[in-house]
Amino acid sequence: MTGAVKSAIGLGALLQDGIGDTVRVSLAADPVEEVRVGFEILKALGLRERGVRIIACPSCARQQFPVIETVKTLEERLSHIQTPITLSIIGCVVNGPGEARETDIGLTGGGRGTHQIYLNGVTDHRISDKGIADHIVELVERKVAEIERQA
Ligand code: SF4
Numbered sequence: 733m734t735g736a737v738k739s740a741i742g743l744g745a746l747l748q749d750g751i752g753d754t755v756r757v758s759l760a761a762d763p764v765e766e767v768r769v770g771f772e773i774l775k776a777l778g779l780r781e782r783g784v785r786i787i788a789c790p791s792c793a794r795q796q797f798p799v800i801e802t803v804k805t806l807e808e809r810l811s812h813i814q815t816p817i818t819l820s821i822i823g824c825v826v827n828g829p830g831e832a833r834e835t836d837i838g839l840t841g842g843g844r845g846t847h848q849i850y851l852n853g854v855t856d857h858r859i860s861d862k863g864i865a866d867h868i869v870e871l872v873e874r875k876v877a878e879i880e881r882q883a
Contacts (some may be wrong), residue, residue, distance in 0.1 A: 735757075735758070735759040735760060735761070735769075736757075736759065736769045736772075739757045739758075739759070739769060739770075739773065740769075740772075740773050740776070742757060743757070743773055744773055744777060745828070747773070747774070747777050747779060747878065748777060748846070749788070750804075755770045755773065755774065756770070757769045757770040757773070758818045760808050766806070771783070771851065781811050781816035782814055783811070783814055783815070784806075784807075784810045784813050784818075784819050784872060785816070785817070785818045785819070786803055786804045786806060786807065786815050786818075786820075786821060787818065787819070787821070787822075787831050787834075787835060788800075788820070788821045788822065788859075789821075789822045789823050789824075789826075789827050789828075789831075791823050791858070792823070793825060794823060794824045795823030795825060795827060795841055795842025796824050796842055796843065796845075796847060797820060797823065797841050797847060797861060797864060799822070799823040799841075802821055802864055802865060802868075803821050805865045806821065806865055806868055806869070809865065809869050810869060810872055812874075813872065813876055815876045815879055815880055817835075817836050817870060817872060817875060817876055817879065818834070818835040818836045819835055819836065819837045819838070819839075820834070820837075820838040820839065820850075820856050821833040821838075821868075822838070822839065822840050822841065823841045824840070824841045824842075825840060825841075825842070828840025828841065828848070828851075829848075832848075832850035832853060833850070833853040834853065835850075835853070836843050836851075836852060836875055837849070837850065837851060837868070837871050837872060837875060838850035838851075838853070839859075839864070839868060842858065845860055845861045846858045846860055846861075847859055847860075847861075847864070849867075849871070851871070851875075855865060
């Protein structure tokens, strides 16, 4: 974590100024993690698109489902996706609809254990607390297959 932050600051400042053609992140961790952090830096700077870019709120007392745990699960379960796609995971209606309008797939927490799913920025259907991650994974994989068919 500390190494990733330092790399992001050090490399990010150079890359932001257009300096550098290749990136090598060094961490006291599994080399796979170094590659992941390198791609995350490039994605954050808008220099590379790869895989699922998750936009999430920091969560607070208004969250209608456990945002942080859900994002963590989705990051793991969607790590095999290479096709660029955006996904918003937002705990409540304060920021959910706005973020969902800008993403391919969106989830906004709603009351009484039901939450809103958006597809291509438009409200589509509601889901219950049960199986949120399974449902989102299925939606992302379906959308990726659709994007790859059109490519
Ligand atoms: S979107 Fe809602 S749950 Fe998320 S941080 Fe903002 S107010 Fe809290």
